[in-house]
Amino acid sequence: MPNSLRYTVGWLMLLVGVAVFLIRLNHPGPYAMPHQGNLLAAILSLAIGIILVLPLLGDNLATNLGRWLALAASPIVVFFALYAIFAELEETVSLRVNSTNGESIDLRLWVVDIDGAPWVTMDRPKAERHGLHSAKVELLRNGEFSCVLTTLIDDPNLVNNAHELRTKKYAVQRFAMVLGMFQETAGSGTVALKLDPCD
Numbered sequence: 286m287p288n289s290l291r292y293t294v295g296w297l298m299l300l301v302g303v304a305v306f307l308i309r310l311n312h313p314g315p316y317a318m319p320h321q322g323n324l325l326a327a328i329l330s331l332a333i334g335i336i337l338v339l340p341l342l343g344d345n346l347a348t349n350l351g352r353w354l355a356l357a358a359s360p361i362v363v364f365f366a367l368y369a370i371f372a373e374l375e376e377t378v379s380l381r382v383n384s385t386n387g388e389s390i391d392l393r394l395w396v397v398d399i400d401g402a403p404w405v406t407m408d409r410p411k412a413e414r415h416g417l418h419s420a421k422v423e424l425l426r427n428g429e430f431s432c433v434l435t436t437l438i439d440d441p442n443l444v445n446n447a448h449e450l451r452t453k454k455y456a457v458q459r460f461a462m463v464l465g466m467f468q469e470t471a472g473s474g475t476v477a478l479k480l481d482p483c484d
Contacts (some may be wrong), residue, residue, distance in 0.1 A: 291352055294359055297443035301366045302330030304375030308373040309405070313428025317379050317391050323369035329368045333359050371457045379425040380405070380435075380480075384413040396426070396452040396459070403433075403480045404447045411438055412476050424480055439476045447477045 305327035320328055320395060332377050339386040372393075379391040392415065394405040401424065412418065417435045424433045448471035452458050461467045 291337040291356065293355060295332075295334045298330045298359055298363065299334030299338065301370070302327045302396070303336060305366055305369045306329070308370045311373060312377060314425055316428075317377075317393055317425075319369065320390070320483040323372075323393075324401055326362060326365040326369050328348075329362045329391070333362060341425050353468070368457075368461070371460075375455050375457065376406070378403070378418075380407065380478075381425065381430070382417065390435065391425070393453055395451055397447055397454055398424055399447065399450065400480075404438075404450075406444065406447050406451065406471065406475055406477045407473050408472070409476045410474070412478065417478055421483055433480040434483055436479040436481065437476055441471075444471045444475055444477045446473075 305319055305323060309319070313445055320326075333355040337359075342441055372395075376396060377393050378396045381389055381391050383389060392407075392411075395406065396403045396405050398404070403424070418437045420435045422433060422435060423430045438447075452462070452467075452469075458467055462469065
């Protein structure tokens with residue numbers, strides 16, 4: 286493998302992997318650690334970068350095979366890592382919810398405002414998994430936590446309205462629609478959450 290190729294791709298993967306973590310400093314308030322797919326993309330980016338940049342075990346057959354495999358996987362990994370970065374460029378909020386094992390989880394979501402109330406969308410299984418049908422949770426927005434009551438909305442017209450507003454607001458979603466990652470209308474399994482202030 287040409288050294289120039291592996292060093293170029295390797296350093297790119299390292300920079301992208303680090304950027305997944307750094308981009309979240311763009312938002313005020315407590316740092317929101319990447320998790321699930323975003324965290325996996327960051328770790329894989331860093332791992333591929335290390336494999337390509339560091340002179341592990343010299344230039345034997347096994348090392349070169351590992352480098353070629355890392356190089357082959359890099360376009361897929363960098364795609365998801367870049368998506369994790371771009372998703373944080375515009376306004377992102379966190380819903381702090383309790384997982385099934387009692388730990389707090391921050392769900393990172395895009396948000397729109399309808400009639401003065403923030404709304405978010407997600408797939409129904411995710412909402413049900415976190416007990417968001419009607420729950421009191423913490424919303425982190427603009428660097429400040431506030432208590433909100435969630436109301437799960439499954440009316441297709443209201444969900445599609447929130448989806449369309451999100452499409453207008455977020456350039457990343459519009460770009461993802463061009464790539465086929467999002468549809469023009471919300472999927473049948475998508476629900477909206479209206480977030481009203483706690484009394």
